Amino acid sequence: MxxxxxxxxxxxxxxxxxxxxxxxxxxxxxxxxVWETIGMEDFRVPRKTEPPYAAMIVYLLxxxxxxxxxxxxxxxxxxxxxxMNDGTAARNIGEHLPLRGFIGADRLQAEAEITYDGRIxxxxxxxxxxxxxxxxxxxxIHCDERTxxxxxxxxxxxxxxxxxxxxxxxxxxxxxxxxxxxxLGGAFDEARFRAVYxxxxxxxxxxxxxxxxxxxxxxxxMVMGDVFPAKEFWAELESGRMTGFLQFVTLCDxxxxxxxxxxxxxxxxxxxxxxxxxxxxxxxxxxxxxFATVAQMDNLPDDAGRDEILKTDIVxxxxxxxxxxxxxxxxxxxxxxxxxxxxxxxPPAQAAEGAQAIHQVQMKVLGQ
Numbered sequence: 342m343x344x345x346x347x348x349x350x351x352x353x354x355x356x357x358x359x360x361x362x363x364x365x366x367x368x369x370x371x372x373x374x375v376w377e378t379i380g381m382e383d384f385r386v387p388r389k390t391e392p393p394y395a396a397m398i399v400y401l402l403x404x405x406x407x408x409x410x411x412x413x414x415x416x417x418x419x420x421x422x423x424x425m426n427d428g429t430a431a432r433n434i435g436e437h438l439p440l441r442g443f444i445g446a447d448r449l450q451a452e453a454e455i456t457y458d459g460r461i462x463x464x465x466x467x468x469x470x471x472x473x474x475x476x477x478x479x480x481x482i483h484c485d486e487r488t489x490x491x492x493x494x495x496x497x498x499x500x501x502x503x504x505x506x507x508x509x510x511x512x513x514x515x516x517x518x519x520x521x522x523x524x525l526g527g528a529f530d531e532a533r534f535r536a537v538y539x540x541x542x543x544x545x546x547x548x549x550x551x552x553x554x555x556x557x558x559x560x561x562x563m564v565m566g567d568v569f570p571a572k573e574f575w576a577e578l579e580s581g582r583m584t585g586f587l588q589f590v591t592l593c594d595x596x597x598x599x600x601x602x603x604x605x606x607x608x609x610x611x612x613x614x615x616x617x618x619x620x621x622x623x624x625x626x627x628x629x630x631x632f633a634t635v636a637q638m639d640n641l642p643d644d645a646g647r648d649e650i651l652k653t654d655i656v657x658x659x660x661x662x663x664x665x666x667x668x669x670x671x672x673x674x675x676x677x678x679x680x681x682x683x684x685x686x687x688p689p690a691q692a693a694e695g696a697q698a699i700h701q702v703q704m705k706v707l708g709q
Contacts, residue, residue: 343643344643344650344705344706344707345659345705345706346639346703346704346705346706347657347662347703347704347706348700348701348702348703348704349494349498349499349657349677349699349700349701350700350701352662352665352666352669352675353492353675353676353677353700354366354675355367355700356369356401356405356674356675356676356677357494357676357677357678357679357700358398358401358677358678358679359679359680359681359682359683359686359687360386360620360621360679360680360681360682360683361386361682361683362386362387362394362397363683364401365687365698365700366405368408369401369404369405370401370404372384372386372397375397375400376393376397378400379393379396379397379400380393380396381393381396385618386620388680389426389427389429389430389678389680390425390426390429390430390433391433392433392436394430394433395430395433395434395436395437396437398434398491398676398678399434399437399438401676402414402417402489402491402674402676405489405674405676406487406489406674409486409674411486411487411672412486412487413487414438414487414488414489414674415438415439415483415487415488416438416439416440416441416481416482416483416487416488416489417434417435417438417439417440417441417482417488417489417490417491418440418441418442418443418474418477418482418484418488418489418490418491418668418673419431419434419435419440419441419442419443419490419491420442420443420445420470420490420491420492420493420497420498420661420664420665421442421443421444421445421492421493421497422444422445422446422493422496422497422501422502422506423444423496423502424444424458424461424463426680427442427444427493427497428442428444428458428461430678431460431461432459432460432461434491435460439481439482440460440482441460441461441462441473441476441477441480441482442460442461442462443461443462443464443470443473444461444462444463444464445463445464445465445466445467445469445470445497445501445502446464446465446467446501446502446503447465447466447467447501447502447503447504447709448465448466448503449466449503451465453465453466453469455469455472460480462476465503466709467501467503467504467658467660467661467708467709468660468708468709470660470661470663470664471664473664474664474667474668484668484671484673485671485672485673486671486672486673486674487672488668488671488672488673488674489673489674489675489676490665490668490673490674490675490676491676491677491678492661492665492675492676492677492678493678493679494677494678494679494681494699494700495509495679495680495681496509497658497661498657498658498661498662498677499655499656499657499658499699499704500655500656500658501656501658501660501661504651504658504709505651505654505655505656505658505707507652508637508651508652508653508654508655509634509655512630512633512634512637512655513554513630513633514538515633516558516626516627516629516630516633517538517554517557517558517561517626518531518534519629519633520558520562520607520623520625520626520629521534521558521561521562521565523603524562524566524603524604524606524607525562525565525566525601525603525604526601526603528565528566529565530565533565533571534561534565536571537560537561537564537565537571538557538561541557541560541561542557546578548584548585549578549583549584549585549586549589550586551586553586553620554626554630555611555620555621555622555623555626555627555682556586556622556623558623558626559590559607559608559611559622559623559626560574560586560589562604562607563589563593563604563608566599566600566601566604567599568593568596568599568600568604568608569589569592569593569596586615587615590611590612590615593608593612594608594612607623607625610622610623610624610625611623620682621682621683621684624684627682627684627685628684628685628689630684630685631684631685631686631687631688631689631699634655634685634699635696635697635699635702637653637654637655638654638655638702638703638704639654639702639703639704639705640653640654641653641654647707650705650707651707654704654705655704656704656705656706656707657704657705657706657707658706658707658708659706659707659708659709660708660709662706663708677700679699681699686698686699687699
């Protein structure tokens with residue numbers, strides 16, 4: 342079978358920001374240059390759900406629109422996959438300009454359904470994007486050259502939630518496993534690793550992990566390496582004595598004599614970055630995640646079946662692709678948003694030759 346193939350950059354160019362809010366388009370300013378202009382009291386990188394994040398995105402959209410030589414933007418569209426993170430980001434961005442959002446997922450066990458939460462349509466089929474555009478127009482969104490379309494990347498534009506998102510999850514877990522295995526060498530035990538990681542990833546432990554994969558990888562490593570033995574670790578969590586990631590790092594730092602060389606090197610990397618306030622402290626893990634992610638893009642041959650591809654390859658979501666292309670044809674400005682760290686999204690400096698950022702990598706395009 343001949344699959345349609347493409348790149349996200351075919352639709353957004355380099356108009357994309359990853360977690361550090363440094364646009365891939367060199368013509369757009371990084372957060373470090375404009376944080377005062379957008380009203381921040383100090384320089385830090387806000388997360389996707391915070392109002393300063395919205396202010397930065399709208400600032401970039403206005404700069405990009407000015408560069409196109411067109412009149413100012415008057416409305417926005419937002420496509421995402423999570424009611425909490427993407428929905429909150431959409432509402433914050435909508436405080437700056439009129440906006441209508443779409444939160445999608447394929448939930449095929451239920452009848453196709455649309456619900457509304459204020460300015461946001463929530464749908465259990467990606468194919469309902471067509472109805473969203475019609476609704477947005479009825480709501481006064483012009484869908485023309487003065488409209489900007491923002492797309493979440495992970496599990497929306499690629500790896501569609503409910504259809505292809507498990508591949509993204511599997512890639513991340515694979516990168517954590519490789520990181521832990523490399524640090525522990527022959528001491529690696531996958532069953533013990535899964536017992537720690539699969540439990541720790543649950544929302545009830547977000548107070549310690551902050552839902553940050555760097556933190557999860559580091560904690561799993563230190564528990565697996567018996568720097569902080571599993572029985573003691575879970576007892577500290579269940580008792581409430583372990584209240585945050587910084588506390589965990591500090592306790593591990595006091596047990597440096599328990600660390601083999603691989604553990605000590607990983608610990609030094611993480612503790613050094615944590616002390617600098619870096620939200621992505623385990624960069625060697627994120628570098629592995631980048632390469633593992635790219636390896637699953639257009640990986641299987643074209644004669645592979647659709648179901649096999651959706652279980653193995655990360656693919657572009659055709660419904661999002663088609664919707665965005667139709668809006669481009671009407672003159673809309675496009676922009677990509679990713680909360681994935683830059684270190685997991687762009688080639689590491691030491692291996693940059695021939696490597697590409699996630700949005701520049703060729704993938705298959707598949708729909709329902």
